[in-house]
Amino acid sequence: MAPDSAIDASVLDRLFDVVTSRRDTDPAISHSARLLSRGTRKIAQKFGEEAVECLIEAVAGRSHEMIGESADVLYHLIVMWVDAGVTPAEVWAELARREGTSGIEEKASRVPVKS
Numbered sequence: 001m002a003p004d005s006a007i008d009a010s011v012l013d014r015l016f017d018v019v020t021s022r023r024d025t026d027p028a029i030s031h032s033a034r035l036l037s038r039g040t041r042k043i044a045q046k047f048g049e050e051a052v053e054c055l056i057e058a059v060a061g062r063s064h065e066m067i068g069e070s071a072d073v074l075y076h077l078i079v080m081w082v083d084a085g086v087t088p089a090e091v092w093a094e095l096a097r098r099e100g101t102s103g104i105e106e107k108a109s110r111v112p113v114k115s
């Protein structure tokens with residue numbers, strides 16, 4: 001377990017590095033290696049299952065249970081990033097780009113798609 005000072009969003013960067021390092025690890029000794037060896041569809045399926053488990057807790061109003069489920073969602077999202085070649089820095093940059101723009105404004109500025 002990391003010391004308190006290291007418990008913040010940077011844990012996601014560290015987790016990404018660990019999962020990336022598991023690409024060449026024996027699937028018998030690493031859950032990440034096992035998932036990565038099973039391919040994109042399985043990885044996406046696991047992410048979807050974890051997301052559904054998380055939303056079930058949200059809808060039921062079980063906020064404490066949502067903590068563990070949220071950690072599962074983030075872990076499986078990171079495995080999906082590693083599989084897809086997406087880096088946390090790219091996602092952080094996209095979030096930073098959106099900072100200060102209201103979602104309502106952004107939606108209103110979209111060019112309507114012709115049907």
Ligand SMILES: N=c1c2ncn([C@@H]3O[C@H](COP(=O)(O)OP(=O)(O)OP(=O)(O)O)[C@@H](O)[C@H]3O)c2ncn1[C@@H]1O[C@H](COP(=O)(O)O)[C@@H](O)[C@H]1O
Nearest residue numbers: 015018019022029030031032033034035046071072075076
């Ligand atoms: N954060 C996690 C994490 N969250 C959940 N899990 C594992 O995800 C698995 C989910 O179990 P499920 O039964 O839902 O999934 P499954 O075994 O794939 O089963 P099927 O769907 O195939 O039937 C469990 O084995 C959990 O332990 C995680 N495994 C690893 N990590 C992190 O990843 C690091 C590297 O782990 P390894 O790759 O295992 O070395 C660890 O140090 C942790 O920091």
